[in-house]
Amino acid sequence: MSKLQKILVRARRQVFSEMVGNNPSIFQGEGYDFIELREYMPGDDIRHIDWNITAKLQKPYIKIFREERELNVVVASMLNGSVYFGSKRFKQDVIAEIVAMLSFSTIKNGDLLSSYIFTDRMESHLKPSKKLFSVHKNVEEIVNFEALNHKADYKVLADTLFTRLKRKSLVIVVGDFFEIPDFKLLAKKHEVVAVVVRDILEEKPPKMGFASLIDPESGNVLEGDFNDATVASYAKKVTEHDRELYATFRKHHVRFTKVYTHESAGVALRRLFEGR
Numbered sequence: 001m002s003k004l005q006k007i008l009v010r011a012r013r014q015v016f017s018e019m020v021g022n023n024p025s026i027f028q029g030e031g032y033d034f035i036e037l038r039e040y041m042p043g044d045d046i047r048h049i050d051w052n053i054t055a056k057l058q059k060p061y062i063k064i065f066r067e068e069r070e071l072n073v074v075v076a077s078m079l080n081g082s083v084y085f086g087s088k089r090f091k092q093d094v095i096a097e098i099v100a101m102l103s104f105s106t107i108k109n110g111d112l113l114s115s116y117i118f119t120d121r122m123e124s125h126l127k128p129s130k131k132l133f134s135v136h137k138n139v140e141e142i143v144n145f146e147a148l149n150h151k152a153d154y155k156v157l158a159d160t161l162f163t164r165l166k167r168k169s170l171v172i173v174v175g176d177f178f179e180i181p182d183f184k185l186l187a188k189k190h191e192v193v194a195v196v197v198r199d200i201l202e203e204k205p206p207k208m209g210f211a212s213l214i215d216p217e218s219g220n221v222l223e224g225d226f227n228d229a230t231v232a233s234y235a236k237k238v239t240e241h242d243r244e245l246y247a248t249f250r251k252h253h254v255r256f257t258k259v260y261t262h263e264s265a266g267v268a269l270r271r272l273f274e275g276r
Contacts, residue, residue, distance in 0.1 A: 004143050007093065008136065011100030014266040015108060036064040041112070043130030071111040072128065072167050074190075075102050075138070078118050078175030079145050080152035081216030087201045088262040094197050095174050096142040098265045102172055103135040117141060120153035122160050151217045154181030162186050176202075178241070180248055187252045193272065194249060194256040203238050205231050 037053060040046075040060035048062040064070055077099055083091040099115065106113040107130060115138040117123040123145070126138050152175065161171060162185055171186065174195045183192050208226040215222065224230065249256045257272040259265045 003093065004096075004140055007097045007143065008100055008139060011097050011139075012104050015101050015104040037061050038064060041128060041130060071106070071109070072114070072165075072169040073102070073106040073111050074114050074116070074161065074165060074169045074171045075099050075106075076116040076118060076157055076161065076171065076173045077142055078152050078154065078157065078173065078177075079123070079142065079147045080119055080150050080175070081148050081218075082152075082176055082178060083197070084147045084216050085202070086199050086261045088199070091176055091197050091199060091261055092142065092145070092147055094259060094261050094265060096139050098174050098195055098197065098259065098269065099142060100135060100139045101266060101269060103138060104132075107132055107135060116157075116161070117145060118153070118157045118160070119147075119150035121156055148216055149219055152179055154179055154183075157181070158183055158186045162189060165190060177245055180241075180245055182248075182252075183254050184252045187254050192252075192254045194254055195269070195272075196245075196256060196258040197261070198258060199261045203242075204235055207231055 037050060038061065040049060040054075040062050044062050048064075050061050050063050053061045077095055079092065079095070083095060085091055086093070103113055103115065110130065112128040112130060113134055114128040115126045115134070117125075117138075124141055126134055154173075154175075154177075157173065158181060165171070169190045170193065171190045172193045172195060173181075173183075174197060176198055177194065177196045181194075183194075186192055205226070207228055208231075210225050211223070213222045214220070246256065248254075255272065257268045259268045
């Protein structure tokens with residue numbers, strides 16, 4: 001099988017059997033305090049069509065009831081150059097699998113799924129859908145995306161989603177978060193969750209001696225002696241960065257988890273959403 005097929009099969013198996021079991025989803029809808037009308041989308045129950053509104057507007061509209069607890073789930077992937085790295089699996093492939101699991105779970109639960117890919121701009125967007133095809137399309141885009149030489153800009157991501165998302169949503173941002181994002185305004189309008197994807201060597205690199213390293217975002221070459229002191233200094237900076245990152249998440253009420261490339265993403269996601 002191709003890499004894409006393997007990711008989709010593994011993710012679907014975890015969502016529809018191993019990870020979720022008898023639960024309808026790895027996350028549950030919060031519900032709304034009012035009845036909502038919205039335009040019909042493929043996959044909606046035709047029994048909920050409001051024929052009066054449909055006749056007036058000449059477009060099919062459906063009723064969303066309180067008890068349906070429908071969620072609008074938005075999955076945003078940050079695919080900057082640094083995701084093109086991994087000692088066991090590339091971070092980019094792990095991001096694709098995480099997005100696949102989140103997306104399959106959304107579709108299984110009957111919720112609306114929309115997805116975005118960002119770098120320092122919005123690279124692509126798939127509009128809300130309840131079809132499995134949307135999962136395949138988004139995961140395929142992530143797997144095939146040329147991440148090298150792209151920079152991350154979480155401000156662009158936050159500003160874009162804040163402007164584009166009109167309805168209260170569950171926004172899940174997946175990336176390696178080597179920049180500190182400001183999700184303050186986005187988190188006031190929506191529920192924001194962060195999934196941090198890392199490789200263990202990024203946090204605890206080995207001693208390499210004299211070596212040349214290439215910056216995957218800029219393409220610049222860094223040469224130096226990566227001895228015990230250099231490696232220890234780098235690891236300390238990563239620890240300090242993550243401490244600030246987690247403090248920022250907590251300050252803005254953003255729940256988060258970390259997934260390493262050698263770990264099972266399903267376990268971390270299940271633990272993250274169990275408390276919703």
